[in-house]
Amino acid sequence: MIFKNKTVFITGAAKGQGRTVALAFAKEGANILAFDLAKKIEYPAYNNSSSNELIQLKSEIESLGSKCEIFAGDIRIEKDVIDAVALAVSAFNSIDVLFNNAGICAYGYAHEITEKEWDAMLDINLKGAWLAAKHCIPIMRRAKSGVIINNSSTGGMRGMNRLSHYAASKWGLVGLTKSLALENAEYGIRVISIHPTGVNTPMNDGLAFMEGSTPVEIAERSAGNLLPVPWIEPEDVADSVLFLASDKARYITGCQFVLDAGLLTR
Numbered sequence: 001m002i003f004k005n006k007t008v009f010i011t012g013a014a015k016g017q018g019r020t021v022a023l024a025f026a027k028e029g030a031n032i033l034a035f036d037l038a039k040k041i042e043y044p045a046y047n048n049s050s051s052n053e054l055i056q057l058k059s060e061i062e063s064l065g066s067k068c069e070i071f072a073g074d075i076r077i078e079k080d081v082i083d084a085v086a087l088a089v090s091a092f093n094s095i096d097v098l099f100n101n102a103g104i105c106a107y108g109y110a111h112e113i114t115e116k117e118w119d120a121m122l123d124i125n126l127k128g129a130w131l132a133a134k135h136c137i138p139i140m141r142r143a144k145s146g147v148i149i150n151n152s153s154t155g156g157m158r159g160m161n162r163l164s165h166y167a168a169s170k171w172g173l174v175g176l177t178k179s180l181a182l183e184n185a186e187y188g189i190r191v192i193s194i195h196p197t198g199v200n201t202p203m204n205d206g207l208a209f210m211e212g213s214t215p216v217e218i219a220e221r222s223a224g225n226l227l228p229v230p231w232i233e234p235e236d237v238a239d240s241v242l243f244l245a246s247d248k249a250r251y252i253t254g255c256q257f258v259l260d261a262g263l264l265t266r
């Protein structure tokens with residue numbers, strides 16, 4: 001139980017990687033603040049999380065013997081973030097780990113996407129991570145410890161066809177990560193970006209649905225992994241996140257942690 005009595009704030013926790021990471025931390029005894037939009041949004045069309053998913057996650061975490069508070073909110077809205085952080089602190093007294101994971105993805109050539117689509121991508125994937133960090137950092141500074149893990153992508157280390165807005169948001173997370181690491185190292189706070197290749201989650205299913213394709217085709221098209229797999233599993237991401245959040249990674253900060261099945265070697 002390496003995270004017993006620690007509190008982990010996870011954004012985008014209702015589905016996919018966020019959900020799997022929440023359960024993995026809960027198995028290690030952590031208290032979880034699960035933040036998610038928990039409703040359908042206009043863009044991208046596949047994103048239809050529901051509050052039921054959050055309620056179900058809470059009961060799964062509690063059945064593991066850990067505590068969970070859920071918060072349905074939009075990571076782009078500062079008031080939602082402030083209220084969720086206040087809920088975590090009042091319920092658990094601390095925030096030890098922030099997993100900035102909420103994100104969206106959708107295809108579109110840069111010369112064809114709309115201003116609204118660009119703004120949604122950057123606001124959810126990048127501004128949302130800054131907002132959550134902004135309001136967790138003062139709590140971590142007071143405790144003189146904390147870990148922030150930003151879920152970027154291999155798209156945060158390369159260009160991606162028909163994903164300029166997505167790649168721009170994910171490269172932005174690298175700049176945010178390195179700057180937050182610089183600003184907060186003396187307060188015992190580590191900040192790391194992770195860069196998974198395609199992951200087998202509802203995001204991939206959603207992209208496939210919108211493209212009239214299959215999830216495996218989507219993963220293979222955007223990835224090209226060196227190891228012979230179309231994608232990795234959310235559990236692979238959870239293993240890395242738990243390692244990075246643990247004391248075993250105590251001198252890892254400000255860097256890009258790649259879990260790409262060898263993709264970026266090409």
Ligand SMILES: NC(=O)c1ccc[n+]([C@@H]2O[C@H](COP(=O)([O-])OP(=O)(O)OC[C@H]3O[C@@H](n4cnc5c(N)ncnc54)[C@H](O)[C@@H]3O)[C@@H](O)[C@H]2O)c1
Pocket residue numbers: 011012013014015016017018035036037038039047049073074075076101102103104105124125151152153154195196197198199200201202203204
């Ligand atoms: N799936 C992949 O292939 C892949 C690969 C590399 C990186 N990533 C990144 O990993 C992260 C998680 O992706 P996933 O694959 O689990 O996706 P997912 O679509 O399965 O889950 C994303 C979650 O984020 C939530 N969310 C979306 N907008 C939100 C908002 N405005 N406020 C609060 N919550 C919001 C959704 O409701 C959903 O529950 C994303 O940042 C994604 O870009 C995904």
